[in-house]
Amino acid sequence: MEDRNLRKVRTGLVASSGMDKSVCVNVRRKVKHPRYGKFIKKTTRLLAHDENNECGVGDTVRIMETRPISKSKCWRVVEIVEKAK
Template sequence: MPKRILQGTVVSDKNEKTVVVRVERRFTHPLLKKTVRRSKKYQAHDEANAAKIGDIVQIQECAPVSKNKRWAVIQAS
């Protein structure tokens, strides 16, 4: 089964080898028929400490690295 890949914006890079990525999804509300934006933050492993705040990155599911990290940065744009 392929691993999920999400794209989002780095909102924090203060931790060592970790970035916090905000991923936004858009969907149509079932009753209001209006486009709604929802976002969620993921902690991702960044081995090279390359990603900085404001960068758009792709993250991929991986085996747990720590208590909260289950994603890894695969591409920084």
């Protein structure tokens, strides 16, 4: 059971929630350019499993890595940090 603590956890913004029990989450990160040293914002779109269809577009959610649920879905929504206004 201690393996659960080693799973990756990310926080992101829900971009799409039109699918059944799935949401598309945009996760932003800052990457330093190797030559010029400027920090660049990069966005990764991840599909996450939302069992109860609670998330809406614009919500800030915390997602955790999990077993593969489908071909492109291997994250699940742990909690909704902030609802959209």
